[in-house]
Amino acid sequence: MKKTRIGIVGYGNLGKGVEAGLKHSPDLELTGIFTRRQPDQLETLSPAYSIDKLIDFKNSIDVLILCGGSQKDIPLQAPELAQTFNTVDTYDNHNEIPVHFERLDKVAKENKTVAVLSTGWDPGLFSLNRLIAEAIMPKGETYTFWGPGLSQGHSDAVRRVKGVKNAAQYTVPKKERVDKVKDKQPIHYNKKEAHKRVVYLVLEEGADESKVKEAIISMPDYFQGYETKITILDQDTLDKDHQGMPHGGTVIRQGKTTDENTAIYQFGLDLDSNPEFTAAVTIAYARAAARLAKERQYGAKTVFDIAPGYLSPESPEDLRRKLL
């Protein structure tokens, strides 16, 4: 069987996760990693090339997995690369997804490529479960809880506070809220009330602890209005206990099958490594993208548009026999 040939664009945490994850899929192979940095300065396990050379691989890559950031990289890179390659991205700016889709769809249809966007777990698997739960139980309420997990954005925000040397911020859903939803009880939900923020930080020498704390809890959007717990520790402890990138969360729908009867539909993830799991999702969707391209089903696709069977390396017959 001919393997599906994958290219990785961008070698941050996600790109590293894809490189590692591909080892678990014998039907896929890695052609190369493409970077804007000096390729020979990357410590990759696989061949690395300058992104400028990408076009030379037009005929030796079936699908590119775009591992850049959603803010600056993907909006520009994805439509450009979809002119030449089938692509998978993890674009996660929820509000801008419709625009990103339209842009990609046009390029992909014109150039006969497949562009799978916004994979990963949210958007991605969480979206899939929100859709399925709501389609099955139109009457009901869906709740999304994020965490416990490390938030890169919030950790960065804390690190920018004057007097902070280093920090890790975890988003933690309030257990009693989650339990109430699972227990079929009504809850009043808003994101701020449903989550708390847990901060571990190292102070700069001579920094004023109370000023630092005040600056954090009063930070608009990020912390204001949230229950926030701040713990001061030393750099060694931070290095030892807070270097991982765990994350996860839960999507729960409380649906009514009739006026009398409730059904709880629940999907949850608990991930030691957020980027590795996100990478694993992109890999399965890269497999799907290659198949869709083979079937000439060109254009932009989301997780809503792709039949689940396309994600698996097994044949439809085997899937029916083993997993149905």
Next chain:
Amino acid sequence: MKKTRIGIVGYGNLGKGVEAGLKHSPDLELTGIFTRRQPDQLETLSPAYSIDKLIDFKNSIDVLILCGGSQKDIPLQAPELAQTFNTVDTYDNHNEIPVHFERLDKVAKENKTVAVLSTGWDPGLFSLNRLIAEAIMPKGETYTFWGPGLSQGHSDAVRRVKGVKNAAQYTVPKKERVDKVKDKQPIHYNKKEAHKRVVYLVLEEGADESKVKEAIISMPDYFQGYETKITILDQDTLDKDHQGMPHGGTVIRQGKTTDENTAIYQFGLDLDSNPEFTAAVTIAYARAAARLAKERQYGAKTVFDIAPGYLSPESPEDLRRKLL
């Protein structure tokens, strides 16, 4: 917008669930219920007809939901009705699904219909999650736990024991096993060790309690080898506390994203009414079947073959905007 017209074949618990559930989907309408019994003897809320009249509705039904049993009804009914109608069934005899698929696929392709088989939650949503979890994390182990829930088959088996007047049997997963899996610990799993059986029964007058209990716990396949708890109660208590049909369960994959890192993928259902929820799933797949037929994507389809977006009444644009 023209509504999709649904016919229900069979008016047991599942058929009643479909009738009730359709009220939540304004894009669907119920044309009629078709029964082998005398139609005027059914207490339906909707028009009921003899199943012999079904052919007269060839042009006024878009999709039939087959609500008969998997043992005797579906294997015969489904291939016959798929000659004329698009169909959805809940065929749940796992071992025979491949045969049922091939039979339906042939009929449906020859007659240009769509036949969706084995929907519901297991097979159905549980299968879907087993597939997605394994496709994303090829390295790992998937565990399925059933219950807590009423098992109709086991309740029937207990009722057939001499000296038993009435009974309800619940399948209950062992919490410590489920918790271990969720906690990323290795477990030795087999179905018998992972579940216990909880029986509530009413004795016939003069029955020998210890003989009845012995007959139950030694029943091969059903109870032998299971941890079984039997409670004797009176008919009034059974009627009051054990008339519902709750069920549910959990699919969990312990996957490795790398050798070091684990990810827990979890899907769970907790249902006040098993038949109502199963009905709700068939309704969403009936919507999908109508769309596939419109697109001339004829043949047999399983939950693996259908893109999730087809399940929802909303447009792809709205889904991307609201749920992605």
